[in-house]
Amino acid sequence: MTSTDRKVNYRPFTFFGGKGGTGKTSCAAAYALALAAQGARTLMVSTDPAHSLADAYGAEIGFEVVKLEENLWGIEIDPEVEAKKYMKGIQEKMLHIVSAAIVDEIKRQIEIAYTSPGAEEAAIFDKFIELMESLGERFDAIVFDTAPTGHTLRLLTLPEILGTWIEHLIEKRKKAMHMMKMAARYDSVLAEKIEEDPILDTLTARRDKFDLARKILTDPERSVFHFVLNAEKLPILETARALELLRNHGIATGGLVVNKILPPEAGPFFEKRREAQEEYLQDIRSRFAGRKILEIPLLDSDIQGREQLIRLSPLFADLDG
Amino acid sequence: MKKDRSALSKIWEFLCLFHHGTFVDKRMAVVRKEAYDINDNLMMLLFGDFLGIPNPISYYMLELLPYMAEDLVPWQRRMQNRKFIIAEKAAQYDFD
Ligand SMILES: Nc1ncnc2c1ncn2[C@@H]1O[C@H](COP(=O)(O)OP(=O)(O)OP(=O)(O)O)[C@@H](O)[C@H]1O
Ligand SMILES: [Mg+2]
Numbered sequence: 001m002t003s004t005d006r007k008v009n010y011r012p013f014t015f016f017g018g019k020g021g022t023g024k025t026s027c028a029a030a031y032a033l034a035l036a037a038q039g040a041r042t043l044m045v046s047t048d049p050a051h052s053l054a055d056a057y058g059a060e061i062g063f064e065v066v067k068l069e070e071n072l073w074g075i076e077i078d079p080e081v082e083a084k085k086y087m088k089g090i091q092e093k094m095l096h097i098v099s100a101a102i103v104d105e106i107k108r109q110i111e112i113a114y115t116s117p118g119a120e121e122a123a124i125f126d127k128f129i130e131l132m133e134s135l136g137e138r139f140d141a142i143v144f145d146t147a148p149t150g151h152t153l154r155l156l157t158l159p160e161i162l163g164t165w166i167e168h169l170i171e172k173r174k175k176a177m178h179m180m181k182m183a184a185r186y187d188s189v190l191a192e193k194i195e196e197d198p199i200l201d202t203l204t205a206r207r208d209k210f211d212l213a214r215k216i217l218t219d220p221e222r223s224v225f226h227f228v229l230n231a232e233k234l235p236i237l238e239t240a241r242a243l244e245l246l247r248n249h250g251i252a253t254g255g256l257v258v259n260k261i262l263p264p265e266a267g268p269f270f271e272k273r274r275e276a277q278e279e280y281l282q283d284i285r286s287r288f289a290g291r292k293i294l295e296i297p298l299l300d301s302d303i304q305g306r307e308q309l310i311r312l313s314p315l316f317a318d319l320d321g
Numbered sequence: 322m323k324k325d326r327s328a329l330s331k332i333w334e335f336l337c338l339f340h341h342g343t344f345v346d347k348r349m350a351v352v353r354k355e356a357y358d359i360n361d362n363l364m365m366l367l368f369g370d371f372l373g374i375p376n377p378i379s380y381y382m383l384e385l386l387p388y389m390a391e392d393l394v395p396w397q398r399r400m401q402n403r404k405f406i407i408a409e410k411a412a413q414y415d416f417d
Contacts, residue, residue: 087383094387102390109371109393110386113379116370122380162378172363179356183349198388206381 007038009320010141011224013132013216015156016257017242018228019235020148023259024048026303027228027296028145029056030312031319036071040140044068045131046076047124047155048147058305065138069306073139075131082123087114121155128155129213149242156217156225157249159210166207173200220252226319228257231280240287255292255319258284263297292321364389364396372400 008031016028025048032044043065046053053076054061059068063078087110094103113119131142146152177197217223225246229235243253258281262274285293296315299308367385370376371393386393 083380090383090386094390097387098390102394105394106386106390109368110383112370113368113376113383116376116379118377119380162381165378166381169363169366172359172366176356176359176363179352179359183353183356185349199385202385202388206384 008034008317010035010040011220011222011320012135012140013142013144013223014254015144015146015152015223015225016228017146017149017152017225018257019238022228022230022235023257023296024148024228025052025056025145026309026312027226027257027259027316028143029053029303030309031226031316032072032141032143033306033309034313034316035141035143036069037313039071041071041073041138042141042143043073043075043131043139044143044145045128046074046145047128047152048076048145049079051076053145056303056305056309058307077124077127079120079123082127083114083119086123086126121151121158125155125158125213129209132213132216149238153242153245156246156251159214159217160249163207163210163214166203166210170200170203170207173197173203218250218252224252224254224320226254226257228259229284230260231258231277231284233280236280236284236287243288253291255294255321256284256288257294257296257316257319259296260298261295266298292319294319360392361396361399364392365400368393368396371397 014028014031016024016031018024025046028046029044032042035042044053044057046061051061053074057068057074059074060066061068061074061076063076063081065073065075068074091103128144135142146155177200227239227242229239239256246253261281262270262277264274266274281295294315296312299311301308303309303312365372365374366376367382367389368376368379370379376382
């Protein structure tokens with residue numbers, strides 16, 4: 001296969017999601033290669049804790065952006081590294097404001113929040129936003145290879161859910177400040193203390209970040225989510241559910257990539273499998289009618305480097321319609 | 322029935338206001354107390370997980386720590402000592 005002249009009509013932010021093992025990482029990398037080949041400065045981002053992007057592409061990629069070839073960069077987000085950076089910033093700021101003794105006293109609590117269930121997602125999410133903000137300057141397109149579905153859906157709906165929560169906190173803080181001001185009419189020390197409110201400022205800044213992320217994610221001109229599935233029963237059901245959920249959250253969903261399709265040359269031994277596959281393909285075509293459906297063949301070996309990705313990447317030219 | 326109750330509560334409100342108006346200092350103390358109470362509740366929403374209450378956003382709340390660290394320890398002590406809270410609440414409604 002050679003590269004085609006067809007240009008991909010890409011969005012700045014493209015997400016590849018789907019059930020575990022369906023081929024998200026391979027598809028994201030093949031797609032990113034297609035964009036790079038047509039001259040778009042492209043960044044591939046992996047959020048998958050297993051970090052198979054490096055394996056798929058066949059080069060070292062780390063938790064910092066590295067250049068892989070002309071027009072192509074890669075990064076594997078490490079939530080632990082990101083959370084550490086975040087905490088370090090907070091701790092430095094804290095030492096400027098409060099005594100070391102107090103910092104010491106609340107160390108254990110910090111540890112609790114730092115390892116709370118949402119922490120990992122939040123750390124990945126912050127890095128997402130940081131990378132998205134670098135669009136235009138360094139990159140024309142960012143392609144996200146996401147973790148298996150459930151994880152990713154939580155991640156993408158984070159700004160909406162937490163945005164509501166933080167709005168509530170801002171209201172509460174305003175109310176408290178209002179009461180403080182009333183009390184402060186007779187209390188100059190208190191009045192001075194509430195002259196400026198870094199707490200309100202911090203909450204507002206965080207809310208604005210969520211708002212920005214939400215605006216980007218729900219703008220179909222800027223963001224799109226493609227699903228990778230295989231012609232099997234469970235991935236079809238999971239895809240249908242995930243599409244519905246993303247739609248409810250206002251996130252644009254694009255095409256479906258049906259990966260690992262057994263080709264006719266698989267031979268008579270696979271005939272039965274191919275019959276079953278044909279049935280599932282029919283199901284996919286009718287169930288998701290109106291959507292772009294891309295069929296990607298199963299290669300004769302696992303994808304272990306750029307050479308194999310390049311074979312697949314021209315097929316992705318059609319994905320964005 | 323409903324009407325009666327709202328009339329009653331109006332009278333009660335009036336009595337409260339009248340009372341507060343008579344004792345400005347006391348009133349300010351109440352306002353101040355209320356402000357602190359709201360802040361205590363806010364602290365609960367921000368840092369509830371420190372007391373074992375799950376908080377969906379606790380990771381992001383860490384960035385408020387530089388400004389709240391000082392209040393955090395006394396707040397935790399207040400929250401953990403429920404008796405103390407009840408005593409505080411009682412003092413608030415002491416209209417002597
Ligand atoms: N079209 C294909 N032909 C042959 N092998 C493939 C194809 N697509 C993916 N594979 C192989 O299938 C395996 C899973 O693919 P990949 O890592 O891309 O899936 P994934 O959805 O990212 O998985 P995970 O959920 O673990 O992140 C890999 O070993 C990959 O090399
Ligand atoms: Mg993967």
